[in-house]
Amino acid sequence: MAITRAECQALDARDPLRDVRDEFALPPGIVYLLGNSLGALPRRTPERVARTVETEWGVHMGASWNTAGWWDLPESTGDRIAPLIGAGPGQVLAGDSTSVNIFKAVTGALPLRPGRRVVVSDLDNFPTDRYVVQGAVAALGSYEIRDIGSGAGLAGLEDALGDDVALVLLSQVDYRTGALRDMAAVTRQVHEAGAIMIWDLCHSAGAVPVEVGEADLAVGCTYKYLNGGPGAPAYIYVAPRHQEAVRNVISGWHGHAAPFAFEPDYRPATGVRRFATGSPPVLSYAALNASLDIWERVDLREVRAKSQAMTSLFIELVDDAGTDLVLATPRDPERRGSQVSYRHPDGYPVVRALADRGVVGDFREPDVMRFGFAPLYLRYVDAYDAATALAEVLREDLWRDERYARRLTVT
């Protein structure tokens, strides 16, 4: 092998992020490469959630809407997410799920381009992005969807862009392959065609230093690299230039200009607050905010450097092992997020056999094995152990055991 385990340990000893790992409660004996699906539990999270339950809810009760800042959680939490995506204060609102925020973004942005009736959607995007666009178009009527294949670097985009296109929705990092799109260049291209650009940042926030830049709107989740917990509040970014023009079609009372005036008719709040809808899940915000304490202390350039080094190391080690895996992730570290994916016709049982050996990745149809490298809590030695286990599972055909063929409900 190109590098020894001892050399990986030496890399860990020099890692500027090495102490951040202690912030996480990681089960022993596990190499957790699923942080791109559900991030690990920060040690401080249980205490923060317990405080919200026992003191804010249990003692101060309803007063906590004011005294504990519950009412303002969507904005205050959004302001803490903002630096992670290159946005400023008052530009990000935390709440709802990514799916709901996609619906709000798409239906809110389409009227900005009257007369244009086409939404460009990526065939390889995460399905919920496509499903929500399909639902929005069906609900609005008179719009149509133009699908592009993202495969070779969004090759279809140029041809799809015409003077009938109102809006383009894309993910910055492809969930299957981990390919990273040039957000600034694609946004420019879409704007030159006169359309609105909406980005899904689910697989990029916390994985790469995101710059929303000229993007019109963006959405993302916080339960992957941001470690906010299962089902943690998602977020929506609305560029300041659009905030007064974009309408929130799910116009609930939390986005009203005067919610406690209990007026019969909706009037939107100013700024990003108008994208709020209903009561925030306060306990989930508590968990997310505990994790954001950690993000506040880390330098995103160090996160990116470590992510690129770890993913490169993993790829080199798997190369050296001489398996029949096909790398699905770009080899150039500048062109990938923080995951490494391989194609293998029996990827599903391979991933299950690996999990039995303590290396947790996942599988995405039709043939993609994904290994996410969350730089806050993974070590170089983890990349080494994972590559070694993967090579062993393939070399010794360990995945052929029939118990690995059975599909789990959630994969």
Ligand SMILES: Cc1ncc(COP(=O)(O)O)c(C=O)c1O
């Ligand atoms: C790109 C992308 N968009 C959206 C989602 C999910 O959306 P939601 O938070 O609504 O489940 C995911 C993952 O679950 C995703 O990878």
Ligand SMILES: Nc1c(O)cccc1C(=O)C[C@H](N)C(=O)O
């Ligand atoms: N959001 C998830 C869920 O609710 C259940 C299971 C997995 C997830 C995920 O996040 C999957 C992830 N977006 C993916 O890229 O496949």
